[in-house]
Amino acid sequence: MKVIIQVAAAATGLLLLLAIGITVLVVGDDSSTTETTDGAGGLQGVPEEFRKWILKADADCKEPAMTPALLAAQLYQESKFKTSVAEATSHAGAQGPAQFMPGTWATWGRDADGNGRNSPWDIGDAVMAQGRMMCSLLRQAAASGYPGGARALALAGYNAGWGRVQQYRGVPPKSFAGGETYNYVQIILSTMTRFQGPALVPVSFSGTGTGPDALRKASTRLGTPYAYGGGSPSGPSTGFCDGLNGYRNGRCVASSTTGFDCSSLTQYAYWPSVKLPRTAAAQYGATSNRPVSRNNLKPGDLLFWSNSSGFIYHVGLYAGDGRVLHAPRTGKTVELVPLASAMPAGDYLGATRP
Known part of the structure; x- marks a missing residue:
């Protein structure tokens, strides 16, 4: 509670995953907004x-x-x-x-x-x-x-x-x-x-072990903005632009956005149980000796995508039921989507188990 307001002046200043979903962090002060009646008991996007x-x-x-x-x-x-x-x-x-x-x-x-x-x-x-x-x-x-x-x-x-x-x-x-x-x-x-998220707990998120624990931790950041170069084991942070990445509509947005990119999210999810390196390519290199076939994926497995030159440009977490939890790209937020549509299907490289 900010303060008990007096008439003359107002004070300034203004476990476990129970839900998952996709949301956008952009908010505004819409004074015409009315109270919603949706009673969904889920939660997402909080520290x-x-x-x-x-x-x-x-x-x-x-x-x-x-x-x-x-x-x-x-x-x-x-x-x-x-x-x-x-x-x-x-x-x-x-x-x-x-x-x-x-x-x-x-x-x-x-x-x-x-x-x-x-x-x-x-x-x-x-x-x-x-x-x-x-x-x-x-x-x-x-x-x-x-x-x-x-x-x-x-x-x-x-x-x-x-x-x-x-x-x-x-x-x-x-x-x-x-x-x-x-x-x-x-x-x-x-x-x-x-x-707000859906009220039911997806079965694939209810397991135990390093992978499910990492998945649950990452899921607490659903709705967090994508920030190229942003994020660390401590949480989201502002990113940077490198001449190619971090831009939207020709403007550098990464440097003013607090969030994660794909590999900082997976690093954050596993830290400190597994201290993954910072980039997607390095994470693949550190875990490629433990490959996982697509029909044997388990929650928390790392999923990788690469371009035609072999450069590994993206990593996400397998979330069960054919889904991936990832930080996709500038202008998006941490989200849960079908694996088949998370990135171009032809770019899917494979999976590893940290």
């Missing part, structure tokens, strides 16, 4: 360290309007999943990834992660407190009879305090606090689909 807590917070709340995507979109609006004091402290004193004011934290904060401290800076503590507060607000919203939908009302209560929702008998209007609460609600509702 791995937040995933289990978002899913747990959702599972602990029995309100039908609660979904993992709602909590994820709210966290993104509040802090963009930042956790440092420098990046996640508002000028009004709100703290941590869920932006709790100290007084409000005293009500909702608990030591959810069991590390011996109750802190709005701990991801587990913060997300579970966010979930408890939102669950309570959703319950109040459903019982209020106010128009706008339970999610919109609860978000307004989180941002401005439930008293303001009662005062306006709904989401405070644009005229309240410079439109901060109104826009907060609209932005979160419009970005929920960015984080």
